[in-house]
Amino acid sequence: MNRIVPLVLAVALFMEQMDSTVISTSLPAIAADIGTSPIALKLALTAYLVSLAVFIPVSGWMADRFGAKNVFRAAIVVFVLGSIACAASNSLLAFVVSRFVQGVGGAMMTPVGRLVLVRSTPRSELVGAMAWLTVPALVGPLVGPPIGGFLTTYFTWHWIFLINVPIGVLGIWFATRYLPDVETLIQRKLDVPGFFLSGIAASGVVFGLSVVSLPALPAWVGFSTLGVGIVSTVLYLIHAKRTPEPLLALDLFKNQVFRASIFGGSLFRIGVGATPFLLPLMFQIGFGMTPFQSGLMTFISAAGAIGMKFVTKWFFRKTGFRNALMYGSLIAASFIAMNGFFTPETPTALILGLLLVSGFFRSLFFTGANALAYAEVPNEQTSLATPIASVAQQISIALGVAVAGGILEVSTNLHGGPLQLSDFHTAFFLVAAISSLAFFSFMPMKPDAGAEVSGHYPDAKPAPAE
Numbered sequence: 001m002n003r004i005v006p007l008v009l010a011v012a013l014f015m016e017q018m019d020s021t022v023i024s025t026s027l028p029a030i031a032a033d034i035g036t037s038p039i040a041l042k043l044a045l046t047a048y049l050v051s052l053a054v055f056i057p058v059s060g061w062m063a064d065r066f067g068a069k070n071v072f073r074a075a076i077v078v079f080v081l082g083s084i085a086c087a088a089s090n091s092l093l094a095f096v097v098s099r100f101v102q103g104v105g106g107a108m109m110t111p112v113g114r115l116v117l118v119r120s121t122p123r124s125e126l127v128g129a130m131a132w133l134t135v136p137a138l139v140g141p142l143v144g145p146p147i148g149g150f151l152t153t154y155f156t157w158h159w160i161f162l163i164n165v166p167i168g169v170l171g172i173w174f175a176t177r178y179l180p181d182v183e184t185l186i187q188r189k190l191d192v193p194g195f196f197l198s199g200i201a202a203s204g205v206v207f208g209l210s211v212v213s214l215p216a217l218p219a220w221v222g223f224s225t226l227g228v229g230i231v232s233t234v235l236y237l238i239h240a241k242r243t244p245e246p247l248l249a250l251d252l253f254k255n256q257v258f259r260a261s262i263f264g265g266s267l268f269r270i271g272v273g274a275t276p277f278l279l280p281l282m283f284q285i286g287f288g289m290t291p292f293q294s295g296l297m298t299f300i301s302a303a304g305a306i307g308m309k310f311v312t313k314w315f316f317r318k319t320g321f322r323n324a325l326m327y328g329s330l331i332a333a334s335f336i337a338m339n340g341f342f343t344p345e346t347p348t349a350l351i352l353g354l355l356l357v358s359g360f361f362r363s364l365f366f367t368g369a370n371a372l373a374y375a376e377v378p379n380e381q382t383s384l385a386t387p388i389a390s391v392a393q394q395i396s397i398a399l400g401v402a403v404a405g406g407i408l409e410v411s412t413n414l415h416g417g418p419l420q421l422s423d424f425h426t427a428f429f430l431v432a433a434i435s436s437l438a439f440f441s442f443m444p445m446k447p448d449a450g451a452e453v454s455g456h457y458p459d460a461k462p463a464p465a466e
Contacts, residue, residue: 204229
């Protein structure tokens with residue numbers, strides 16, 4: 001497998017994934033500097049997610065119309081410009097707008113980068129390539145908080161965004177130098193009504209869930225926006241059935257393998273989306289750690305995620321997608337549940353060991369689920385599958401944070417006091433149970449589902465001995 005392409009894409013995606021979480025530990029410093037409150041500044045986090053939700057659906061059309069490689073490089077430029085604007089912001093409005101601009105670049109980088117990989121990689125090598133591309137998505141959210149805390153503590157918060165400039169410049173150069181020109185531009189008419197409906201639907205759901213879980217605004221705003229998103233989703237479904245070339249091609253869901261990848265992956269991501277929210281808070285509130293200490297504890301999962309890529313291809317060739325994802329979802333969910341047994345008396349070495357193994361299985365699952373989405377999709381329809389997969393990923397992660405925040409809220413109301421360690425334990429058990437439901441999405445698949453990608457042919461007979 002040519003590793004240059006996935007590594008070039010992974011560097012840019014790492015920048016985007018890390019940046020989406022890096023400011024979480026720096027909110028107080030940024031808020032004090034620009035004259036606002038940390039709670040109000042959480043609107044910047046929400047603005048980024050909303051921007052992703054609005055522009056991800058159109059990423060496939062952009063790649064077909066202007067070329068995936070060109071769009072990917074342009075996305076890096078937009079992301080870097082947004083980063084510079086964030087560093088130069090001196091008010092809440094300027095910072096929120098700058099984060100929105102960053103989100104426009106991020107919305108194109110992730111799905112289009114994945115599309116470049118799928119189009120330039122033989123099906124038999126896709127699992128191995130996805131393994132390299134999955135790592136930044138898992139490592140970025142883990143290293144973001146400790147890096148953000150370090151830069152804010154020992155330098156200034158501006159460097160959180162300025163470090164994206166040299167990374168972005170290198171990303172553009174490497175993309176120009178190494179990404180292949182293997183595509184033919186497709187003159188597909190833009191589904192304008194579908195763009196607006198899908199944008200309102202996805203951003204309404206993501207914004208509503210974010211406001212409900214992060215109380216920067218009154219709860220009624222979050223529920224109202226969530227309602228608008230749900231209504232827009234229904235309207236888009238009606239529109240897509242009547243449109244010859246809808247922006248998001250829902251006909252792909254007729255394929256059982258693609259359907260299992262999206263629904264099973266989304267269920268599992270609820271638990272994964274909740275974990276980076278719950279674990280640092282539990283370490284800080286329940287264990288008394290500093291933000292930097294809790295970030296160092298959670299970082300060990302990144303080592304497990306990186307170690308996964310060395311065995312992924314062999315593993316899926318031996319087990320196939322169905323078995324790997326069915327039982328992998330249960331194993332990975334059980335490790336999420338194990339977080340609910342941690343106490344300050346639990347040996348640190350044991351916690352680190354469990355988090356290490358957890359990162360391995362979580363990364364293994366995501367590599368398989370991401371590759372499975374394209375396993376039986378024709379090459380000419382990959383640009384239609386990519387935005388659907390990316391929108392589902394954003395919504396499920398936002399739902400995970402909202403579910404975790406809701407569980408903590410209900411739990412504290414029941415015992416009538418501040419957050420306790422037991423509240424986090426309850427949340428981990430419940431989100432792990434939700435993630436384990438992914439098992440049932442993959443169970444109906446055939447044993448040889450996606451065999452061209454996994455290389456697993458269970459009915460193949462060994463060659464006779466000569």
